[in-house]
Amino acid sequence: MRDFTFFNPTRIEFGKGKEANIGLYLKEFGVDSALILYGSERVKKNGLFDRVAASLGEQGIAFVELGGVISNPLISRVRDAVKIAKEKDLQAVVAVGGGSVLDSAKAVAAGAKYVNDVWDFFVGKAVVEAALPVFSIMTLAATGSEMNMAGVVTNDETRQKYAIVSPLLFPKVSVINPELMASVPRDYLAYSAVDVFSHCLDLYFSASYLPEFSAELIEAILKTVMRTTDALLKNSNDYDARGEFAWAATMALNGNTFVGVEGNTYDTHMIEHAMSALYNVPHGAGLAVVLPAWLKDIKNQMPERFERFADKVFGASGVDAGIDKLTEWFSTIGAPVTFAQAGLSEDAVDPIAENAFGNAKLWKMDTMYPQERISKILKLAV
Amino acid sequence: MRDFTFFNPTRIEFGKGKEANIGLYLKEFGVDSALILYGSERVKKNGLFDRVAASLGEQGIAFVELGGVISNPLISRVRDAVKIAKEKDLQAVVAVGGGSVLDSAKAVAAGAKYVNDVWDFFVGKAVVEAALPVFSIMTLAATGSEMNMAGVVTNDETRQKYAIVSPLLFPKVSVINPELMASVPRDYLAYSAVDVFSHCLDLYFSASYLPEFSAELIEAILKTVMRTTDALLKNSNDYDARGEFAWAATMALNGNTFVGVEGNTYDTHMIEHAMSALYNVPHGAGLAVVLPAWLKDIKNQMPERFERFADKVFGASGVDAGIDKLTEWFSTIGAPVTFAQAGLSEDAVDPIAENAFGNAKLWKMDTMYPQERISKILKLAV
Numbered sequence: 001m002r003d004f005t006f007f008n009p010t011r012i013e014f015g016k017g018k019e020a021n022i023g024l025y026l027k028e029f030g031v032d033s034a035l036i037l038y039g040s041e042r043v044k045k046n047g048l049f050d051r052v053a054a055s056l057g058e059q060g061i062a063f064v065e066l067g068g069v070i071s072n073p074l075i076s077r078v079r080d081a082v083k084i085a086k087e088k089d090l091q092a093v094v095a096v097g098g099g100s101v102l103d104s105a106k107a108v109a110a111g112a113k114y115v116n117d118v119w120d121f122f123v124g125k126a127v128v129e130a131a132l133p134v135f136s137i138m139t140l141a142a143t144g145s146e147m148n149m150a151g152v153v154t155n156d157e158t159r160q161k162y163a164i165v166s167p168l169l170f171p172k173v174s175v176i177n178p179e180l181m182a183s184v185p186r187d188y189l190a191y192s193a194v195d196v197f198s199h200c201l202d203l204y205f206s207a208s209y210l211p212e213f214s215a216e217l218i219e220a221i222l223k224t225v226m227r228t229t230d231a232l233l234k235n236s237n238d239y240d241a242r243g244e245f246a247w248a249a250t251m252a253l254n255g256n257t258f259v260g261v262e263g264n265t266y267d268t269h270m271i272e273h274a275m276s277a278l279y280n281v282p283h284g285a286g287l288a289v290v291l292p293a294w295l296k297d298i299k300n301q302m303p304e305r306f307e308r309f310a311d312k313v314f315g316a317s318g319v320d321a322g323i324d325k326l327t328e329w330f331s332t333i334g335a336p337v338t339f340a341q342a343g344l345s346e347d348a349v350d351p352i353a354e355n356a357f358g359n360a361k362l363w364k365m366d367t368m369y370p371q372e373r374i375s376k377i378l379k380l381a382v
Numbered sequence: 383m384r385d386f387t388f389f390n391p392t393r394i395e396f397g398k399g400k401e402a403n404i405g406l407y408l409k410e411f412g413v414d415s416a417l418i419l420y421g422s423e424r425v426k427k428n429g430l431f432d433r434v435a436a437s438l439g440e441q442g443i444a445f446v447e448l449g450g451v452i453s454n455p456l457i458s459r460v461r462d463a464v465k466i467a468k469e470k471d472l473q474a475v476v477a478v479g480g481g482s483v484l485d486s487a488k489a490v491a492a493g494a495k496y497v498n499d500v501w502d503f504f505v506g507k508a509v510v511e512a513a514l515p516v517f518s519i520m521t522l523a524a525t526g527s528e529m530n531m532a533g534v535v536t537n538d539e540t541r542q543k544y545a546i547v548s549p550l551l552f553p554k555v556s557v558i559n560p561e562l563m564a565s566v567p568r569d570y571l572a573y574s575a576v577d578v579f580s581h582c583l584d585l586y587f588s589a590s591y592l593p594e595f596s597a598e599l600i601e602a603i604l605k606t607v608m609r610t611t612d613a614l615l616k617n618s619n620d621y622d623a624r625g626e627f628a629w630a631a632t633m634a635l636n637g638n639t640f641v642g643v644e645g646n647t648y649d650t651h652m653i654e655h656a657m658s659a660l661y662n663v664p665h666g667a668g669l670a671v672v673l674p675a676w677l678k679d680i681k682n683q684m685p686e687r688f689e690r691f692a693d694k695v696f697g698a699s700g701v702d703a704g705i706d707k708l709t710e711w712f713s714t715i716g717a718p719v720t721f722a723q724a725g726l727s728e729d730a731v732d733p734i735a736e737n738a739f740g741n742a743k744l745w746k747m748d749t750m751y752p753q754e755r756i757s758k759i760l761k762l763a764v
Contacts, residue, residue, distance in 0.1 A: 001396070001625030003396060003400070004394075004396050004397065006394040007394070011387065012388040013387055014387070211622070211626055212609070213633075216598075216605070217602060240383050244593055244594065244595055247383065
């Protein structure tokens with residue numbers, strides 16, 4: 001066991017109808033005004049926005065609303081929101097949506113308390129020293145953002161997809177109501193499953209030291225995701241499956257899997273962020289392309305762990321069996337596993353590798369991942 | 383998945399030498415003075431107390447020390463400590479020891495901010511509305527108290543072993559340094575393993591609804607405890623085993639296993655608290671006697687779950703196999719599994735059952751556990 005600090009103060013409110021208490025949750029933190037951030041107009045049409053607004057109203061909490069956050073969210077939109085939060089002197093940010101909305105909300109929360117440009121936090125030019133409290137009501141389970149301190153946003157001008165990270169950005173309260181996720185389209189359910197796999201497998205296969213308990217926790221998360229995704233593709237209203245899927249997604253990136261681990265990196269995320277930054281591929285779709293290719297590239301470095309993975313997660317044996325079964329399952333649920341299936345041509349390899357190498361430098365992974373190696377991995381998926 | 387709230391703001395600082403930072407951790411919370419609570423003089427002899435005192439001194443934090451907390455800690459001792467904390471207007475409580483010391487520290491923290499007798503919190507006469515911040519440096523892993531909001535203390539006069547529970551009692555920071563646990567005697571290691579088993583199996587076998595992920599998490603904790611206990615009985619200086627054991631103990635009672643569960647109760651704890659309150663049996667030793675007996679009593683209520691337990695935890699098959707293997711393993715590691723082995727005669731059955739029924743009433747379990755049923759369970763262990 002390597003030394004670690006575990007700290008995660010986010011409160012999760014899980015269950016049916018919990019979004020109706022959001023005003024109470026804000027009030028507990030002494031909040032009198034808030035920015036409600038959301039994505040598509042779907043939350044307006046299906047009544048969710050109105051329930052949130054009513055709950056804030058009941059507690060006398062004034063709010064300003066701002067919609068239009070897109071997947072692979074943009075820093076330009078964050079800047080607009082920061083401006084509003086500053087002008088109106090708002091005291092909190094409430095995200096109603098999926099990971100893109102919540103990641104944007106975290107950036108807004110930090111930007112609203114900062115005198116210069118919020119992008120500074122993403123490129124390491126500044127450290128978050130204050131932030132508005134963040135609350136979330138999740139309509140998609142995938143990124144784990146509801147219970148962690150990171151947010152990923154793309155710079156529209158530079159096409160850099162970077163992260164803001166600070167303990168001040170843990171949401172104070174996150175609402176997970178599986179019923180709000182019942183209408184997630186099948187393709188986004190698949191992308192979400194892939195995202196959770198990637199959060200787990202980046203760690204599982206990059207760690208130089210992986211405690212047995214961490215390995216078992218990850219395997220339990222992966223098996224839960226597979227079982228519940230299969231169940232949801234059969235019946236999208238399976239409440240228990242939706243709830244277990246959501247909690248598995250939260251657990252995959254709330255710090256528990258990292259306990260006592262050494263040397264882990266976000267390899268597939270480092271590469272995929274380039275793909276979605278440049279070509280606006282859905283994050284989970286990009287990961288489905290990158291993950292099997294990355295696994296093929298590294299499999300000979302740790303054959304025992306690959307054999308264990310095949311055995312514990314798929315009941316199969318051999319180094320390659322786990323990769324094959326994983327790829328096959330991604331295909332079964334409708335995730336793309338090649339460039340072509342993701343709508344990309346081979347010409348995209350070089351720009352993606354170049355952009356990803358920028359991530360590698362920022363994440364201090366450039367020694368391990370020279371641009372040529374990234375190209376080589378990407379070509380395994382062409 | 384049933385509705386739940388998950389909230390656990392305790393920060394864990396895990397690793398070698400982390401106790402030397404305790405002054406810094408207190409300082410982060412603006413603390414200028416503290417009560418250092420400990421148990422036996424062992425922490426004085428082995429230098430741990432001096433390291434803690436030096437760290438507080440470096441940060442200019444004044445402290446008063448109070449030792450002598452015993453296992454199955456007493457409310458009389460807590461009252462003494464509360465008096466000191468009030469008189470000296472101390473701002474924090476630092477527990478240096480195992481679960482008994484930390485549980486006492488939590489009671490002191492609440493009592494110091496309360497005008498009446500601290501026992502009121504244990505019998506439901508008052509609710510904790512303020513508490514001093516609690517910090518801990520653990521020398522024994524078992525109770526999970528380092529990352530939860532409960533403390534169990536015995537009333538010396540009434541022989542009631544009851545609990546104080548409040549979100550205000552989550553430790554702010556808990557230090558887990560496996561090296562500090564290397565000198566735990568073999569019998570206490572065994573009792574600790576049993577305590578963790580009991581925290582897990584009370585939930586696993588009492589829940590009317592147990593999500594698959596929760597079951598897998600519990601099974602992973604149990605397997606970790608067995609593997610590491612066996613390793614530590616061979617080599618008490620196995621750092622990784624000590625660390626994994628400690629983290630498994632923390633995970634067993636920090637809320638993660640309870641997620642989405644319905645109808646769980648603390649059955650063996652309800653019974654065992656009577657045993658250790660009346661006869662001062664070590665808590666884990668008492669649980670080793672009660673747990674197999676309780677499992678025999680309930681096995682026909684949920685045969686599928688018993689079959690699963692046997693399979694997943696012991697690789698055995700059948701309802702009885704799991705109970706037999708568990709009892710056998712408890713014996714192998716040196717835990718008592720009968721009244722006689724725990725130094726109790728059959729005459730103890732009635733007093734224990736009567737006292738336990740008091741717990742059952744307080745915990746609203748008396749309909750399910752009339753005194754005769756508790757006697758019947760206890761007799762299975764005579």
